[in-house]
Amino acid sequence: GAGVSQSPRYKVAKRGQDVALRCDPISGHVSLFWYQQALGQGPEFLTYFQNEAQLDKSGLPSDRFFAERPEGSVSTLKIQRTQQEDSAVYLCASSLARARPLETQYFGPGTRLLVL
Amino acid sequence: DQQVKQNSPSLSVQEGRISILNCDYTNSMFDYFLWYKKYPAEGPTFLISISSIKDKNEDGRFTVFLNKSAKHLSLHIVPSQPGDSAVYFCAATPEYGNKLVFGAGTILRVKS
Numbered sequence: 001g002a003g004v005s006q007s008p009r010y011k012v013a014k015r016g017q018d019v020a021l022r023c024d025p026i027s028g029h030v031s032l033f034w035y036q037q038a039l040g041q042g043p044e045f046l047t048y049f050q051n052e053a054q055l056d057k058s059g060l061p062s063d064r065f066f067a068e069r070p071e072g073s074v075s076t077l078k079i080q081r082t083q084q085e086d087s088a089v090y091l092c093a094s095s096l097a098r099a100r101p102l103e104t105q106y107f108g109p110g111t112r113l114l115v116l
Numbered sequence: 117d118q119q120v121k122q123n124s125p126s127l128s129v130q131e132g133r134i135s136i137l138n139c140d141y142t143n144s145m146f147d148y149f150l151w152y153k154k155y156p157a158e159g160p161t162f163l164i165s166i167s168s169i170k171d172k173n174e175d176g177r178f179t180v181f182l183n184k185s186a187k188h189l190s191l192h193i194v195p196s197q198p199g200d201s202a203v204y205f206c207a208a209t210p211e212y213g214n215k216l217v218f219g220a221g222t223i224l225r226v227k228s
Contacts, residue, residue: 048214
């Protein structure tokens, strides 16, 4: 498929457990974004990569959240010691060139995380 | 503090009629505005955008209007079709920003 893929699609974690969410962007896309979408809300920006460089992590809610994109393609969002307030859909998006408004962001289907 | 607001959580429209979805923003640094459409269990998909140097952008059945002085934009869908039933998100960004700031979304239901 040519779109952005994310895995797993659903994840149930016990409070305190570590989780890792994977994003496969569209091949050749330079920019990669992570967003968090709480129930009934719009997506909220977490972090942005240009190739392997994490250029903006201002949206990460705490130091329990960590993202990486070591080879400039696949990205992983890791949440340590999960809390119930981390329950949300985590969306990944990619765009062809360096981030600017004219570059459309293509979203994956998201990973729905439920922390019990 | 919500910088992008969609005050109507839902809208119901008859097939063939016009759908008007509204969005307000507070940050005067926003220069570029987008509408995304989302079906259940899928990610948002880009629909249409507008730059602050314009007040209207049209793409087929979809038109976005921007009133910069009022910090207000709207999406018009004419004619509305049942397949348009989805959640519509308004988003904004500074011209050279990298992050999208989204509203909470409006659920559109088009009845046949």
